[in-house]
Amino acid sequence: MLTIERVHKRYDVSHVLKGISMEVPRGQSILFRGENGSGKSTLLRMICGLLRPTSGRVRWMDGLEKEDQRTIGYVPERFPQLNMSPYEYLMAMGRIQRMSDRDIQGRMDELLGLFRMEPYRDQRMNGFSKGMLQKVNLVQAMLLRKPDLLVLDEPLSGLDMDAQRKLQQLLMELHSEGTALMMVCHESDLLDSAAERIITLERGLIVGDELVTVSESVCGTERIESVERKEKLLRMESACARIVCCRVGEELRRLLDAHEGVVMLESYEEGEECETHCKTHYISIEVLTSASDGVLRLILEGAGSVMSVQQISADSARSTGIMENEEDELCASH
Structure with missing residues (x-):
């Protein structure tokens, strides 16, 4: 000892x-x-x-x-x-x-x-x-x-x-x-x-x-991150960011889900690319603002592709989904 x-x-x-x-x-x-x-x-x-x-x-x-x-x-x-x-x-x-x-x-x-x-x-x-x-x-x-x-x-x-x-x-x-x-x-x-x-x-x-x-x-x-600890972190900070990305493999998804700054990780969404009309899997991540740079770096180093980053309030972070017009925004940015 x-x-x-x-x-x-x-x-x-x-x-x-x-x-x-x-x-x-x-x-x-x-x-x-x-x-x-x-x-x-x-x-x-x-x-x-x-x-x-x-x-x-x-x-x-x-x-x-x-x-x-x-x-x-x-x-x-x-x-x-x-x-x-x-x-x-x-x-x-x-x-x-x-x-x-x-x-x-x-x-x-x-x-x-x-x-x-x-x-x-x-x-x-x-x-x-x-x-x-x-x-x-x-x-x-x-x-x-x-x-x-x-x-x-x-x-x-x-x-x-x-x-x-x-x-x-x-x-x-x-x-x-x-x-x-x-x-x-x-x-x-x-x-x-x-x-x-x-x-x-x-x-x-x-x-x-x-x-x-x-x-x-x-x-x-x-x-295994406890829900209580993440909720405590969320209470300490007044703002979050929603990051939408694609090309997220299983290993990268696991790392994102375990990251202390990730408040919520949504299920994969399917969208249609504008040019190829092929289906692409998207994932939406809600992140404490202070951790957003680190999470973005993790996504890029893990060969993921960032589609959009949006500031949201902590109060609405856990109750709102992807905005109705967000899919159009993603298609344009992709």
Whole structure:
């Protein structure tokens, strides 16, 4: 168990963490939420031992007397453009961790293959894109034997949708095998399925701490959003947006339905394209205004096609359907 007791962190006049206290059972997976500057990354670095608190303490109560007996993988938010290849870097990291060259090679091949990075293993990283650097960043955190704790600070940053899904599946597998997860992610919908606890920070304080129900389904392990929580979010915001889109596959539909900002997801509608007179399936999504940008990005990254975006009042969001003249509008915009 990890225990955090009345932890404060100050940088000169900036008070980043203000008396944080929490207990984390062994093997639990946690998603930290909050705006920029809320203290999420600072808290993660403190848990990893990279920062010391100004006051308070972080205690591990897992029976291990030495820190080097506890395996922690850490994925920082930014990875530098080093003047070396992934092969050179990962070999050096593995040797520091006292792995044999044979074990390093095997694990490296497995993880680079997962993220389709084998063709770049001998290229210099100072020419890599942000997404390619992030993949190397993820590989180095999981290079050693499966970590007891894996800490990820914005792990989806720069990754394409395929790599995000592979990371999502890998995290779920690691957690099922006993690895504890602590994650920070602004676009958290893909990581929700790997989290069983969500902690919200605001200005250095914990303002929310909830357990998440997880169940098995034909689509794999997925997070079940409670209706009560969505209704609470709806009450907090006075306006919604209705997004109508098409070309929404089953996987994208599942992600949209699980997104915290989606208040209602209507059944597929059939319309007729103006030029081809072929039937097209439409889907209508009612979204909290604050979440509309993220939902639009999710649709486009998932190969969906956005037909229209319309502002509606929260009071009428759940009681109204598609406007009578909306079908004409969709046909024109399509």
